[in-house]
Amino acid sequence: MFNKILVANRGEIALRVIRAAREMGIQSVAVHSTADSDAMHVRMADESVCIGPPSSAQSYLSIPSIIAACEITGAEAIHPGYGFLSENAQFVQVIEDHGLTFIGPTAEHIRVMGDKITAKDTMKKLGVPCVPGSEGGVATLEEAKSLGDEIGYPVIIKATAGGGGKGMKVAQNAAEMEKAFQTARAEGKSNFGNDEVYIEKYLTTPRHIEIQVFGDGKGRAVHLGERDCSLQRRHQKVFEEAPGPSITAEERARIGKTCADAMADINYIGAGTIEFLYENGEFYFIEMNTRLQVEHPVTEAIFGVDLVREQIRVASGLDMTFEQDTLEINGHAIEVRINAEKLPSFSPCPGTITQYHTPGGLGVRMDSALYDGYKIPPYYDSLIGKLIVHGRDRPEALARLARALGELIVDGVDTTVPLFHALLAEEAVQRGSYNIHWLEHWLETNLSDS
């Protein structure tokens, strides 16, 4: 086992990793930009190294600075968290070239899954069901138009290098194809430096269901059920739960086994998430995230496992502590993402936290790096906390969420908390009956500026 690991991230996820390390008796090293000198992850780690100015490009994304921080502190392994360098194959390569260990999958797996066309092709070959669409990339508008006619509208044009909801455009009909095609390409080019796009049937009423997988890199892999992340704004998740209210035990076992077998086949190591759209009882693969996800705590809650601990274990060559047969679902968990954003525009709202009080009690977990007097810097993501609740069943989890949100105090900045109070009063949310488009429509009617 490692003696010391470096956490190449900030905010709540850096704390999450530091906490797991501490429980395992492993020393932790935080890295930070000059804007984060007073950040909680710096205070909580055993050691810290300043790696650059506020801009992420010169700090949290600077591979040489992070490697140097490892060398200075003697850290043997790096946990990337999510975002930043967590899905950067070159980062993994450099880490290995320096004789260090990356706590995550291999560079090759990141490369394959990071390109959505290659990912889809690989998954199809491994027997995972995919959304109908183009075979590989679509180079010209003519090709795009004839595919649209063939698959049937609406279709979605996606940048192969896309992520975070960027580089995706829907064409409702042939007339909209030209604009959607050019925009998706331009967004791919400007955001990800790659203008290759592909086309998929646009599903009109799907739910977003993702399967948590975990492999030991030696041909053994398991699944930890699904998370339903259908409540989304601009293709970004805001409310996640496990298990999915629409998924039966039989469906879970079937799609879970397909995913676990696929991961065993490729000797996948560590945590991963295979994302699907789910419509009329069918699963359609959309992409794989080769890292820990923001919403991993809902899975931890219902299975009673620490996914970060398992990641660190397998990276150090140990076995995972669970097997498929020992993994059992217990109750229901929900997470809401609390962002420092002003409603109804959702514009980022950095500033100073004047008062912070976290909810507590049975089945309540608050993952956040906030504290009284903390200054949220304007340079990074607006996620400031995740409130996770666990109950014996969905109604109990919902009641607990309402209760916990009522206890939470975050003063000094605007947050998305009022959105969740309002959503919990909705019958569709109470019943769990919505698809990925529901929240956008709801926001238009209930929260629009006009």
Ligand code: ADP
């Ligand atoms: P990203 O990498 O940007 O997160 P994804 O491919 O995971 O992109 O898709 C993100 C979201 O976009 C999905 O959760 C879903 O809401 C929507 N989406 C993606 N593909 C389709 C599709 N074929 N039909 C309908 N919606 C889709």
